[in-house]
Amino acid sequence: MAIQHPYLLFLGDAGDPLAAKTAQGIAHWRPEWCVGQLRLEGCKADLGLTDMTLEDAAAAGAKTLVVGVANRGGVISEAWMGLLESALILGFDLAAGLHNRLADVPSLAAIAAQHNRRLFDVRHPNRSFEVGNGRKRSGKRLLTVGTDCSVGKMYTSLALEREMRARGMKAELRATGQTGILIAGSGISVDAVVADFISGAIEWLSPANEPDHWDLIEGQGSLFHASFAGVSLGLLHGAQADALVLCHEPTRRHMRGLPEYPVPELTVCIEANLAAARLTNPAARFVGVSVNTSHMAADEAEPLLRHIERHLNLPAVDAFKDGVAPILDRLD
Amino acid sequence: MAIQHPYLLFLGDAGDPLAAKTAQGIAHWRPEWCVGQLRLEGCKADLGLTDMTLEDAAAAGAKTLVVGVANRGGVISEAWMGLLESALILGFDLAAGLHNRLADVPSLAAIAAQHNRRLFDVRHPNRSFEVGNGRKRSGKRLLTVGTDCSVGKMYTSLALEREMRARGMKAELRATGQTGILIAGSGISVDAVVADFISGAIEWLSPANEPDHWDLIEGQGSLFHASFAGVSLGLLHGAQADALVLCHEPTRRHMRGLPEYPVPELTVCIEANLAAARLTNPAARFVGVSVNTSHMAADEAEPLLRHIERHLNLPAVDAFKDGVAPILDRLD
Secondary structure (H helix, E strand, O other), X not given: OOOOOXXXXXXXXXXXXXXXXXXXXXXXXXXXXXXXXXXXXOOOOOOOOOEXXXXXXXXXXXXXXXXXXXXXXXXXXXXXXXXXXXXXXXXXEEEEOOOOOHHHOHHXXXXXXXXXXXXXXXXXXXXXXXXXXOOOOOOEEEXXXXXXXXXXXXXXXHHHHHHHHHOOOEEEEEOOOHHHHHHHOOOOOHHHOEHHHHHHHHHHHOOOOOOOEEEEEOOOOOOOOOOOHXXXXXXXXXXXXXXXXXXXXXXXXXXXXXXXXXXXXXXXXXXXXXXXXXXXXXXXXXXXXXXOOOOOOHHHHHHHHHHHHHHHOOOEEOXXXXXXXXXXXXXX | OOOOOOEEEEEEOOOOHHHHHHHHHHHHHOHHHEEEEEEOOOOOOOOOOOEXXXXXXXXXXXXXXXXXXXXXXXXXXXXXXXXXXXXXXXXXXXXXXXXXXXXXXXXXXXXHHHHOOOEEEOOOOOOOOXXXXXXXXXXXEEEEEEOOOOOOHHHHHHHHHHHHHHOOOEEEEEOOOHHHHHHXXXXXXXXXXXXXXXXXXXXXXXXXXXXXXXXXXXXXXXXXXXXXXXXXXXXXXXXXXXXXXXXXXXXXXXXXXXXXXXXXXXXXXXXXXXXXXXXXXXXXXXXXXXXXXXXXOHHHHHHHHHHHHHHHOOOEEOHHHHOOHHHHHHHO
């Protein structure tokens, strides 16, 4: 069940631009889906979209009000309630990726039911899955994997989707986290799935397809993250990836949230991911490295990328600065 | 919250002895907890325990009626309802490892609330967990891992617990599946935990302890099982195992439920498990192999065990036939 677009992006009372980074991601990757932004008094974020009232946006065709802001704690704010209720009454669906559920707010649930509107709580799977079956399926799949969490897997997957489409290829993001789901309009928050069904959920998310169709599957976590590696392994097995892209942030001093754990060497990370991926697709191979160099000086970043290329014999790019064309060239 | 013993084991209307294998496991490993068995008319299973009515068992001190039988589909049977309701009224708690929940049966939930009795649905975690933190904790932990599912990980863990206690060591089973939980009286059905919390749940299950205390953690699945490997990896990381025991069933033609997937080589399985385990405990090592030879002729089983010992330089035993003493000797 896909989230209907166009979207009106709700920035609420964002305390700073970072609080609206979900909305920012949607506006960056799906500008054609965004009719405008709606900000409450005191909002410190601005995406540069047209400021609209609910009525303006409804007249412009918007179907869904997307909560693109997170306050401290990532929960639904009391200050938003009047606006969210009005949106439902005016005919909008609501979508949010917050920790608590829109559907668990009694007034929102009641109004949605009364007006036949839908509430999308994208952090919470709304269906059950089968156990993974490991059977080979048609179509091509590329999975982004990481040395760590939050190193650019979603960004890289989206950049690959955009570049593939620009080349006339059939390509589709398969989102596995809340921001990715709002950008793609559908997906599964895989870390919220019951453990027995991780690979099964990914098999469901990226089903058999035409032989030349690419699913770009957004990876999560890292095989080397002591908190989340189970999710990453289930993703690798469920994806049956033909191609893998390694994502990396070279200034990270330790694994995110785990001060005692060093970031793995790229070669070690590649070998472990390949070994796991080949269980369900013996032809799996790495086709590139996506390095987030935003915290490095330009005269350090460029030599590092060239060093990684020579060392691993794979194209290495900063997807944000350079795009991902060299990685796609490797796919042919 | 532990399940209170002594138990009265409910065998219901078991269609054959195999249908009561949960009860059989409990009676085998915790005979001192079992005051008797209760069978309905037509029951085809018999554990050799004293047949008791609810009243007999209550008089003998039983605290919990354990549903030790599974009918087709593993759900609560209509034919049991009268008996289960009577047990609650007479002062028993109920425990079951079935797919549906005792707590979801309105009459049982109502009677339990009215009589202040507890319903243990051990397949369903009744609490939430923190994300794993990977911090080193005191105490010793041994994890059983497998080439496949259902190769004797629970049995081996229990045999190790029994042998350790016989040697005067401090040892405790940490159960991760429904039968193990009923045998241990507590535990977590780890494959039912939300994916983000697999390793965190195992950290919670096997907390810091005295330096000479051993947790025997029941493993699940296999790193090489395309459906369930995420659970197995989270278990490895959460356990911070000092010692690993590999469990294997040599007549298995393919991975359970996956006809296209071969069983991995023992050496490959050992290497992959060691690499994963060493992320959170660099001192992790294998101390033995537990081989289920029940489907082999004796004159084939013995040479196979000796071959494995020579090849892997690890003690290899059939835990059921030979016990696990040689593995414990390796721990010293």
